[in-house]
Amino acid sequence: MPELPEVETVARGLRQALVGRRLLALELRRASIFKGDAAALGAMEGTTLTGVARGGKYLVLELHDGDHRWQLLIHLGMTGQLLVQPAGAPRQPHTHAVLAWDDGRELHFRDPRRFGRMALAPEPAHGFAPELGVAAGAEPLAIGPEAFVELFRGRQAPIKNALMNQKLLRGLGNIYADESLFRAGLDPRARAVSRARLLRLRLAIRAVLREAIAAGGSSISDYVGSDGEPGWFHLRHRVYGRTGQPCPRCRRAIHRIVLAGRSAHFCPACQKK
DNA sequence: ATGCTACCCTGGCAGC
DNA sequence: TGCTGCCAGGGTAGCA
Numbered sequence: 001m002p003e004l005p006e007v008e009t010v011a012r013g014l015r016q017a018l019v020g021r022r023l024l025a026l027e028l029r030r031a032s033i034f035k036g037d038a039a040a041l042g043a044m045e046g047t048t049l050t051g052v053a054r055g056g057k058y059l060v061l062e063l064h065d066g067d068h069r070w071q072l073l074i075h076l077g078m079t080g081q082l083l084v085q086p087a088g089a090p091r092q093p094h095t096h097a098v099l100a101w102d103d104g105r106e107l108h109f110r111d112p113r114r115f116g117r118m119a120l121a122p123e124p125a126h127g128f129a130p131e132l133g134v135a136a137g138a139e140p141l142a143i144g145p146e147a148f149v150e151l152f153r154g155r156q157a158p159i160k161n162a163l164m165n166q167k168l169l170r171g172l173g174n175i176y177a178d179e180s181l182f183r184a185g186l187d188p189r190a191r192a193v194s195r196a197r198l199l200r201l202r203l204a205i206r207a208v209l210r211e212a213i214a215a216g217g218s219s220i221s222d223y224v225g226s227d228g229e230p231g232w233f234h235l236r237h238r239v240y241g242r243t244g245q246p247c248p249r250c251r252r253a254i255h256r257i258v259l260a261g262r263s264a265h266f267c268p269a270c271q272k273k
Numbered sequence: 274a275t276g277c278t279a280c281c282c283t284g285g286c287a288g289c
Numbered sequence: 290t291g292c293t294g295c296c297a298g299g300g301t302a303g304c305a
Contacts, residue, residue, distance in 0.1 A: 003298060057299080078299050079283080094283085113282050115299055157276065166300080173298055220298060221285080240298095261278070263296085 002076045004140065004171030005212035006223050006231060007057050010082055013226030014059070014107070015052040017084045022048050022102040023063065030096040033111065035119040044070060044120070049101075056137065056170025070120060077115025079222040083108045112222070137170035140205050148202040149195050159201075160188035161260045172205070175218055178240045178265045180205040187273040188257075188264040211236065239265040 002010065026044050028034055034041070047063035047070065054060065059082070061072040074082065087104035097118060099107040109118070138151065151169065155162050162168060163177045172180070181188050184204035186197055193201070217223060217231030220241070224230050234241075238248050243256040247267035257264050 006298080075299080077282095078297070080299095111282095112284065113297090113299090115282065117300090155275095161276080164299095175298060218298080223298075260276090262298095 002080065002217065002223055003057060003173035003176050004054075005176070005209055005215075005233065006217035006225075007054050007059060007076065007171070008213050009217045009225045009231060010076070011052050011054040011059055014061070014082065014084070017105075017226060018049050018101060018107065019051060020049065021105075022046065023099055024102055025098075025100040027098045027100075028096070029098065030114075033096045033109075033114060033116060033118055035117050037120075040120055043068070044072065056139070056166055057173070068122070070122060073117075073119045073121060074109065075117045077111055077113060077117065079113040080109065080111040080116030081222065081224055082226050083110065083224070083228055084226050107226075137166050137168045140169050140171050141209055143169070143202070145199055145202060149198045152193060152198050152201075153195065154192055156191055158188060158259055159186060159190045159193050160264055163205075164260065164262075171209075174262050174264075175220070175237070175240045176205070176208055176212065179208045179237060182239045182266060182271060183208060185271055187268075187271045188259055188266050190273045239267060241265065 023044055023046065026041050028038055028041060031038055044063055047065040049061060050064045051062040052059065053062065057075060059074040061074065063070045063072060085106045085108050087106070089106065091108065092110055094112040095108050095110040097109040138147065152162055160177050160181060163172050164174070180201065184197065184201040186193065186201055212218060212233040215231055215233035215236065216225060216229065218234040218237065219230035220234055239254050242254045243265060244253050246252065247254055247270055250267065250269045252267060252269045254265055255268050
């Protein structure tokens with residue numbers, strides 16, 4: 001899926017395109033992607049989209065109708081797309097939900113692999129709804145150096161597994177974990193990582209995520225932004241998906257191993273345990 | 274508490 | 290041109 005930079009790109013696109021629009025109808029075409037009581041979705045009709053936020057890999061559509069406030073939470077899974085479409089646009093295969101707005105445009109949620117989910121929550125006083133609690137880790141671009149060290153210091157799991165644990169840090173997935181570890185010179189299997197290396201890792205994560213957001217994310221297979229445009233950061237991947245190719249720093253071959261049931265790409269010479 | 278494995282789905286690709 | 294097996298950006302349940 002879309003990881004943090006891709007979800008951020010989608011959030012920005014939706015904010016630009018749809019904030020201020022009134023929701024006329026919400027059609028759930030495949031009930032299984034909705035988590036919770038789908039009957040409650042009827043209350044969304046007539047509400048106005050007042051904001052679009054991101055929490056980790058979740059998108060949060062804020063909907064108000066004067067008296068009530070809701071959050072429509074969307075996770076794109078591995079292959080989810082949210083596409084802003086003109087009125088009457090054809091529905092591509094795997095379109096599971098359609099939101100129709102008062103200017104005639106539609107927001108299509110499509111997801112071939114169906115790992116994506118939607119949920120509804122009353123908006124809390126501040127912060128995100130409890131439904132996001134399962135991924136209540138810290139935001140990688142907001143967490144300070146001391147809190148970051150505290151989060152990972154002394155952990156016995158391989159550092160890459162810990163980085164992808166959304167309860168610790170939310171938003172990193174396989175691509176950006178691999179890329180961040182390469183830039184930090186850290187082996188994905190490293191355990192009980194030192195304070196100095198954790199500080200370096202935090203800076204690497206920030207740099208990678210910022211560059212990726214600026215490039216509109218990485219388009220490996222299905223990912224496109226809400227305007228249908230791909231991102232370009234995959235052109236700047238240094239290790240992810242480059243098994244056997246030369247390391248951009250030392251020219252030795254990039255290795256691929258399996259960690260936490262997923263492929264991990266790294267340079268055995270440049271990345272230390 | 275923490276960390277693995279299997280599983281949920283479809284589609285694309287390599288190899289036969 | 291099939292067919293089969295493998296792989297894929299995610300998360301969670303269940304078990305050790």
